[in-house]
Amino acid sequence: MSSSTQARxxxxxxxxxxxxxxxxxxxxxxxxxxxxxxNGASMGEIARVAExxxxxxxxxxxxKEQLFEACIDEKRRSFLARVLDFxxxxxxxxxxxxxxxxxxxxxxxPEVIMAIRTVTGIAEQMPELGARFYDNGPGHSARVFxxxxxxxxxxxxxxxxxxxxxxxxxxxMCQSNLSRPLLFGVNLSAHERELRAEASVTQxxxxxxxxxxxxxxxxx
Amino acid sequence: MSSSTQARxxxxxxxxxxxxxxxxxxxxxxxxxxxxxxNGASMGEIARVAExxxxxxxxxxxxKEQLFEACIDEKRRSFLARVLDFxxxxxxxxxxxxxxxxxxxxxxxPEVIMAIRTVTGIAEQMPELGARFYDNGPGHSARVFxxxxxxxxxxxxxxxxxxxxxxxxxxxMCQSNLSRPLLFGVNLSAHERELRAEASVTQxxxxxxxxxxxxxxxxx
Amino acid sequence: MSSSTQARxxxxxxxxxxxxxxxxxxxxxxxxxxxxxxNGASMGEIARVAExxxxxxxxxxxxKEQLFEACIDEKRRSFLARVLDFxxxxxxxxxxxxxxxxxxxxxxxPEVIMAIRTVTGIAEQMPELGARFYDNGPGHSARVFxxxxxxxxxxxxxxxxxxxxxxxxxxxMCQSNLSRPLLFGVNLSAHERELRAEASVTQxxxxxxxxxxxxxxxxx
Amino acid sequence: MSSSTQARxxxxxxxxxxxxxxxxxxxxxxxxxxxxxxNGASMGEIARVAExxxxxxxxxxxxKEQLFEACIDEKRRSFLARVLDFxxxxxxxxxxxxxxxxxxxxxxxPEVIMAIRTVTGIAEQMPELGARFYDNGPGHSARVFxxxxxxxxxxxxxxxxxxxxxxxxxxxMCQSNLSRPLLFGVNLSAHERELRAEASVTQxxxxxxxxxxxxxxxxx
DNA sequence: TATGAATGAGACTTCATTCAT
DNA sequence: AATGAATGAAGTCTCATTCAT
Numbered sequence: 001m002s003s004s005t006q007a008r009x010x011x012x013x014x015x016x017x018x019x020x021x022x023x024x025x026x027x028x029x030x031x032x033x034x035x036x037x038x039n040g041a042s043m044g045e046i047a048r049v050a051e052x053x054x055x056x057x058x059x060x061x062x063x064k065e066q067l068f069e070a071c072i073d074e075k076r077r078s079f080l081a082r083v084l085d086f087x088x089x090x091x092x093x094x095x096x097x098x099x100x101x102x103x104x105x106x107x108x109x110p111e112v113i114m115a116i117r118t119v120t121g122i123a124e125q126m127p128e129l130g131a132r133f134y135d136n137g138p139g140h141s142a143r144v145f146x147x148x149x150x151x152x153x154x155x156x157x158x159x160x161x162x163x164x165x166x167x168x169x170x171x172x173m174c175q176s177n178l179s180r181p182l183l184f185g186v187n188l189s190a191h192e193r194e195l196r197a198e199a200s201v202t203q204x205x206x207x208x209x210x211x212x213x214x215x216x217x218x219x220x
Numbered sequence: 221m222s223s224s225t226q227a228r229x230x231x232x233x234x235x236x237x238x239x240x241x242x243x244x245x246x247x248x249x250x251x252x253x254x255x256x257x258x259n260g261a262s263m264g265e266i267a268r269v270a271e272x273x274x275x276x277x278x279x280x281x282x283x284k285e286q287l288f289e290a291c292i293d294e295k296r297r298s299f300l301a302r303v304l305d306f307x308x309x310x311x312x313x314x315x316x317x318x319x320x321x322x323x324x325x326x327x328x329x330p331e332v333i334m335a336i337r338t339v340t341g342i343a344e345q346m347p348e349l350g351a352r353f354y355d356n357g358p359g360h361s362a363r364v365f366x367x368x369x370x371x372x373x374x375x376x377x378x379x380x381x382x383x384x385x386x387x388x389x390x391x392x393m394c395q396s397n398l399s400r401p402l403l404f405g406v407n408l409s410a411h412e413r414e415l416r417a418e419a420s421v422t423q424x425x426x427x428x429x430x431x432x433x434x435x436x437x438x439x440x
Numbered sequence: 441m442s443s444s445t446q447a448r449x450x451x452x453x454x455x456x457x458x459x460x461x462x463x464x465x466x467x468x469x470x471x472x473x474x475x476x477x478x479n480g481a482s483m484g485e486i487a488r489v490a491e492x493x494x495x496x497x498x499x500x501x502x503x504k505e506q507l508f509e510a511c512i513d514e515k516r517r518s519f520l521a522r523v524l525d526f527x528x529x530x531x532x533x534x535x536x537x538x539x540x541x542x543x544x545x546x547x548x549x550p551e552v553i554m555a556i557r558t559v560t561g562i563a564e565q566m567p568e569l570g571a572r573f574y575d576n577g578p579g580h581s582a583r584v585f586x587x588x589x590x591x592x593x594x595x596x597x598x599x600x601x602x603x604x605x606x607x608x609x610x611x612x613m614c615q616s617n618l619s620r621p622l623l624f625g626v627n628l629s630a631h632e633r634e635l636r637a638e639a640s641v642t643q644x645x646x647x648x649x650x651x652x653x654x655x656x657x658x659x660x
Numbered sequence: 661m662s663s664s665t666q667a668r669x670x671x672x673x674x675x676x677x678x679x680x681x682x683x684x685x686x687x688x689x690x691x692x693x694x695x696x697x698x699n700g701a702s703m704g705e706i707a708r709v710a711e712x713x714x715x716x717x718x719x720x721x722x723x724k725e726q727l728f729e730a731c732i733d734e735k736r737r738s739f740l741a742r743v744l745d746f747x748x749x750x751x752x753x754x755x756x757x758x759x760x761x762x763x764x765x766x767x768x769x770p771e772v773i774m775a776i777r778t779v780t781g782i783a784e785q786m787p788e789l790g791a792r793f794y795d796n797g798p799g800h801s802a803r804v805f806x807x808x809x810x811x812x813x814x815x816x817x818x819x820x821x822x823x824x825x826x827x828x829x830x831x832x833m834c835q836s837n838l839s840r841p842l843l844f845g846v847n848l849s850a851h852e853r854e855l856r857a858e859a860s861v862t863q864x865x866x867x868x869x870x871x872x873x874x875x876x877x878x879x880x
Numbered sequence: 881t882a883t884g885a886a887t888g889a890g891a892c893t894t895c896a897t898t899c900a901t
Numbered sequence: 902a903a904t905g906a907a908t909g910a911a912g913t914c915t916c917a918t919t920c921a922t
Contacts, residue, residue, distance in 0.1 A: 036344075037342070043897080044894085055903065057896095058896090058897070058898080059904095063896075064897095120337050120340060120341070120403045120404055121257055122257070123337060123405030127405035129405070130403075131405050134404035139401075162419065165397065169397075169423065169427065171396075172393060172396035176391075177385065180354070184339065184343055184350040184351060185343030185346075186350070186355075203382065204389065207389065207427060207431045208427075210430050211426065241886085263913060272886080272887090274888075276885080276887070277914095279884095284914090475784070477784065479699035479700055480699055482917085484915085493883045495885095503918080504917065504918095556780075560776075560777050560845075561697055563845030564696070564774070566845075568845070570843075573844060574841050574845070606863070609832075609833040609863065612836035612837075613829040613833060616828060616831075616836065617829075623780045624790040625784070625789075626790070647867060647871040650871040702892085703891080703892060712907080715893090719906070
């Protein structure tokens with residue numbers, strides 16, 4: 001309870017995990033949480049995997065939940081930068097396809113599947129964590145993509161009223177035939193995953209452009 | 221081997237939960253599993269909620285996993301019959317909208333959200349259960365919807381090459397803006413949920429028809 | 441508690457197990473107790489093996505301990521009549537050998553080993569039962585054998601001061617190299633068991649006669 | 661795999677019970693196992709008697725069986741060193757009597773009786789443990805004694821063909837009138853035990869020498 | 881007489897957490 | 902800062918026993 005007898009990292013806002021030990025712990029904990037889920041993971045196993053003592057875990061994190069939050073935050077951060085750089089100069093169709101394929105492949109990664117399972121799995125117990133994850137993960141992606149669409153609308157290449165919705169639906173068309181079954185544990189081979197990605201994205205692009213391409217009809 | 225020693229339900233194939241106690245247990249267990257997840261739920265709490273003794277739980281179900289499976293099966297069954305009766309004589313647009321709205325509202329139900337969380341949450345531990353759930357739930361829905369589309373294609377009202385994919389993508393467009401955030405714990409008011417359903421389905425129908433309505437292309 | 445509402449067999453002294461059900465139960469219970477020990481046996485398994493309901497067990501026996509006692513009594517009785525008919529007219533050496541071999545083979549029977557294990561295993565909890573079993577089993581055998589020796593002493597064929605002790609020690613020499621290891625779980629093939637019986641008994645007879653045969657020494 | 665997470669004793673090969681807690685646990689566990697048998701003993705009672713928490717039990721021993729094994733091993737070790745130092749220079753008769761009395765008194769000790777009961781009681785469940793106990797306990801004693809006899813045979817003091825068998829039978833003659841009834845729970849006063857030991861050993865020595873003393877026969 | 885549904889105490893074991901060093 | 906020994910509450914599951922029918 002007193003702040004003078006405890007180790008520093010817990011008390012201060014040392015978010016920028018400088019310490020080597022902290023890194024070790026986060027790496028080990030992530031690996032265990034991702035493979036066993038929150039409840040299935042035990043602090044003992046995390047300590048073993050991270051190669052620190054159980055006591056040390058509690059020097060850096062107040063309890064299991066906070067350790068979990070820190071892991072998820074880290075995952076989220078690492079997810080962000082990928083996928084999301086749009087090239088405005090490229091043809092829309094190419095860019096849609098590139099984004100769609102990147103997204104489809106991304107959500108099919110075992111690590112991503114596990115992260116989603118883990119977070120949704122305790123969303124009831126820790127809803128703010130889940131909401132934050134959604135907002136900064138899928139939500140953020142959708143907003144960045146929507147902004148790209150906005151620019152294309154402004155450029156007269158697309159005709160979309162609700163770009164936020166269009167972005168979301170395009171993303172869903174690209175990924176759902178992969179993400180959903182994988183989340184439920186359906187076993188898909190790498191080949192099968194690639195096939196599904198290809199088919200979903202191709203059709204999604206076609207559908208998207210059939211709907212939103214400016215003068216999509218007057219091209220005839 | 222003999223049927224005379226233990227309680228009947230475990231020994232015989234009493235799947236149709238006739239017994240009152242069995243119903244009680246399933247009701248209590250569903251409630252606890254849905255709110256705490258598989259690992260978070262304890263047999264003790266289930267017994268307390270179901271108002272039976274812990275021992276009785278094991279008279280009716282061999283272990284926690286089998287009790288969980290029974291709960292999920294029940295949920296799944298109740299999910300099936302809804303949503304899925306297509307009226308071939310109605311206009312396609314109306315029918316798409318009806319199906320889309322039913323689906324969107326359905327996946328937004330707290331009970332459904334919780335069931336999905338629970339099942340995906342232990343898909344790593346029990347992948348066959350998850351896969352079965354997917355196949356008989358979302359998978360089944362998609363197949364029934366695809367069959368409807370097939371009939372419409374045959375009737376010359378729609379022009380779709382891959383109806384299975386089209387079905388899936390339509391369904392995803394209808395539900396994802398609801399299902400996904402809700403799964404992650406984002407809090408949406410009833411009003412907000414209805415608004416999103418309306419917007420998603422409306423746009424999904426429009427997109428779908430823009431892409432697949434016969435004469436969509438041959439008007440050129 | 442009241443005697444009018446309970447079933448008869450428990451209340452009265454119906455020891456002569458007339459009832460078919462009682463026999464069934466004893467047979468099943470013996471088999472389970474012998475293979476699992478007192479604590480390892482469960483009333484549920486006994487009921488299953490005996491093909492009666494668990495409730496019926498408690499109609500015939502007040503509780504697990506009494507059922508066990510009844511089983512042991514039965515075993516004991518069946519053990520008695522074997523082995524123990526001595527033929528006074530036969531040569532002593534032949535008769536010692538016959539008795540010794542019968543005893544050695546008897547104690548090597550799996551059923552006997554198990555009975556001994558079971559009874560000694562709970563002798564701490566139920567010492568009277570164990571003592572009774574000893575007295576009516578090994579004790580009784582030793583007394584009958586000692587009586588035979590008494591007759592031979594009276595007939596002038598043997599010279600023994602303490603026939604009770606001589607009887608006991610002869611019996612021990614015959615059986616210990618079999619009984620003891622088997623009790624501890626040492627695995628002996630049928631062939632090995634027979635070899636040991638043969639060697640032990642042969643040597644025991646020789647030792648016994650070298651010590652106790654009248655004129656054993658004055659033959660010189 | 662790493663040694664830093666769990667308590668040391670379980671991970672490392674700390675067989676030599678250095679730790680105080682380990683000693684405490686073994687003492688408590690021995691006492692409970694010896695008085696209740698393996699199945700009758702509960703980890704809760706062991707923890708209470710040992711004055712440690714239940715959790716601590718599992719820090720030092722992986723499970724109940726391993727704790728039991730450790731107790732038995734300890735007992736066995738303590739058994740070995742006693743009784744078994746033979747003085748080749750002493751007269752055979754004196755040495756036989758000394759060994760016989762030591763053995764008889766040893767097997768009459770309550771602790772020894774209980775250890776034997778406990779081990780034979782679960783020999784069905786854990787036969788290797790029982791066999792090991794037999795081999796290192798009674799078996800070892802018999803072998804050491806037989807080696808002594810071998811030396812006496814070599815010295816021309818005894819004439820024995822099968823010293824292993826002779827050793828076993830001598831030991832049995834000394835102890836069986838004590839060990840067997842005590843195992844079954846027959847209650848013998850200290851005085852009675854001493855009387856039996858005296859009588860059994862005296863007679864055993866006499867019998868042994870009558871049979872095996874060199875010149876026993878050639879005196880004729 | 882015979883049953884089988886129901887119970888609740890208690891079994892073994894795990895694990896998040898604390899604390900002295 | 903780091904450890905590891907120690908804890909006790911809580912987990913799943915078993916089982917002897919009771920009771921209404």
